[in-house]
Amino acid sequence: MPELPEVETTARTLRPRITGRRVTGVRGVDWPRMLPNTSEADMQAALCGHTVTEVDRRGKYLLIGFDDEQWVMVHRKMSGNLLLVPGEMPLEAHTHLVVALEGGEDLRLVDARKFGRVYLFHGRDQLDEFLAERLGPDSLLELDEKLLAAKLHKRKGRIKTLLLDQAFVAGVGNLYADEALWEARLHPLRSAESLSTREVYRLARAIKAVLVMGIERRGTSFSTYRDSDGVPGENQEFLNAYGREGQPCPRCGALIRRIVIGQRSAFFCPKEQKLRSQ
DNA sequence: CCACGATCCTGCTAGC
DNA sequence: TGCTAGCAGGATCGTG
Numbered sequence: 001m002p003e004l005p006e007v008e009t010t011a012r013t014l015r016p017r018i019t020g021r022r023v024t025g026v027r028g029v030d031w032p033r034m035l036p037n038t039s040e041a042d043m044q045a046a047l048c049g050h051t052v053t054e055v056d057r058r059g060k061y062l063l064i065g066f067d068d069e070q071w072v073m074v075h076r077k078m079s080g081n082l083l084l085v086p087g088e089m090p091l092e093a094h095t096h097l098v099v100a101l102e103g104g105e106d107l108r109l110v111d112a113r114k115f116g117r118v119y120l121f122h123g124r125d126q127l128d129e130f131l132a133e134r135l136g137p138d139s140l141l142e143l144d145e146k147l148l149a150a151k152l153h154k155r156k157g158r159i160k161t162l163l164l165d166q167a168f169v170a171g172v173g174n175l176y177a178d179e180a181l182w183e184a185r186l187h188p189l190r191s192a193e194s195l196s197t198r199e200v201y202r203l204a205r206a207i208k209a210v211l212v213m214g215i216e217r218r219g220t221s222f223s224t225y226r227d228s229d230g231v232p233g234e235n236q237e238f239l240n241a242y243g244r245e246g247q248p249c250p251r252c253g254a255l256i257r258r259i260v261i262g263q264r265s266a267f268f269c270p271k272e273q274k275l276r277s278q
Numbered sequence: 279c280c281a282c283g284a285t286c287c288t289g290c291t292a293g294c
Numbered sequence: 295t296g297c298t299a300g301c302a303g304g305a306t307c308g309t310g
Contacts, residue, residue: 001302001303001304075304075305077303077304077305078303078304115303115304156279157279158281164305166304262282262283263282263284263303264302
């Protein structure tokens, strides 16, 4: 599942390869629901002949800016991949959007589950408004100990649920939330207000650490994730909690447990991540 | 404010 | 072997 590190990796890979390049055509839309506020014809009209000026990321959204102030925003949800491939390559199964670039390469959205979404915004203001309505501070760029402490103050919700709420902090998903809570030795069901200052600081540093490590390893390839050059990441080799039910905790050897919180699995070490803080 | 359940999709797996 | 039922998972929406 692409979370912040996977989207950041894609942005870093794409940035030098598509910036300054002109769009020659938009095609291949076979599932209009993936374009909630636009259409193939709309995108063709807005982008064709225009040049990519920026590649950016906010939370789990990938942003591509053009010289006519248009912005394309992609959310890959669970199974989406954004690939940069030679235009002559046959379309692989589940390709739902093709943006052809000058020089003969295609930017292709491939998504077996069709949960991914592509938006088109006319101007930075429209884009910023959309993001401001949905996203809290970016967990890589804006979150620090003091901000996390302020945001958690007097919140009664479960810490893991809050971390997954993109309006609370943007970019953390199920996998990195579990890894951060493991790193900080905090039980996922702890209520936010029960955390001590020390624990909140530990958590803020853990979030940053797992995201930075994820980026250094070019993301976690759980199931289908690939970077835009088709290469899987390496972080799945280094997971401590996520997906490791029944396997020993790398720190203490206790067996990792899996519970369900808000219809989502949560993996943790029952020995080191206690519900009652001591 | 908080929790829970349904929804969207389809590849994969467990179970028969 | 072949089939099917059920699960996974991010975001959003509706209900309690």
